[in-house]
Amino acid sequence: MTHSIKILDQNFVLHPLGGVFWIDRSLLLISDVHLGKVNHFRKFGAAVPRKAIHKNFVLLDKIVADFEPFQICFLGDLFHSSLNKEWDLFENWVAKTPAEIILVSGNHDIISPEKYKQLHIEIFPEMVIDDFLLTHHPEQRKGHFTFCGHIHPAVKLRGFGRQRLRLPCFFKSKNQMILPAFGEFTGTHTLQPNKEDEIFAIVEDSVVKV
Template sequence: MSHSIHIKDQNFQLHPLGGLFWVEKSMLLISDVHLGKVSHFRKFGAAVPRKAIHKNYVLLDMIVADFQPFQICFLGDLFHSSLNKEWELFENWVTKTPAEIILVSGNHDIIAPEKYKQLKVEIFPELIIDDFLLTHHPEEREGLFTFCGHIHPAVKLHGFGRQKLRLPCFFKSKNQMVLPAFGEFTGTYTMAPSKDDEVYAIVEDMVVKV
């Protein structure tokens, strides 16, 4: 179940898979998918199941089907490293996805821009749309609200009997929201929210404000 929020007179839906849908623009924001990471680690001998390679594409298809966006904007680290066998899977996914796809480049995005150009995927260092800054690294800029990624935010919850649970989350401060990592094979970083921050944790198939 998605969670709706309102920022600067615009409506957004936080999806339990980790994407954010900008209603007025019909734009789906997704950060830190790290495609190719499984293949990269398998190449160097890590015992990662081969079926994990396809999981990200299954999840991408699910969230695109839920929102049917006009545009999909990846907020950096779409691919984990250099070209590997997974690029062909990405080519197939782009071909069958009806939405326009754009990439705001992140620190892991080292694949030649020409490869994306062949797929009609535009690359930008950042985007400013109305009063919003779309970027990979967290950055607060005067007059703008930032959507970004990079950190892979998570929150630690404490329950009865010394129970502790760490969950990926959307982390919102006054002028910025950090999206969770969308990729299945990624780590998380536990955030320490202040009283003015808002945390939207992903709990199974729901997004819950905590």
């Protein structure tokens, strides 16, 4: 189940896979997919099942099918490191995806821009659309609301007794929303909200405000 939210009179939908769909622009925002990480782990001996390599592409297909966006903007760390076999899978995915694809570069995006150019993917250090700033690292900029990633945010919830639950989340402050990591095997970083923050936790297949 998705969760709808309005920011600066614009309409957005938070998806339980971790993406944000900007309805008015038909723009899908996704952060921190870290493609290639599974192969990177396997290269150094980690016992990660080979079938896990395809999981991110299955999830990407699902969220694109749910929204059918005109554009997809990856907010950094699309690939985890240097080129490996997952680039071929990415090329195939791009070829069958009708949306225009944009990359706002993150600290892990070290693959040559020429490789993206061959796939007709433009790369930007950041993007400003109306009063919205799209970037990888969290940034507070006067007069703008920021969508970003990098942190892989999670929140700790307390249950009955000594129950503790840590869930990935969309972490919204007054002028910024940090998206959860989209990719598998990315890990999370627990953030402590204050009274003004809004937390939208991902609970199984739903986005729930907590």
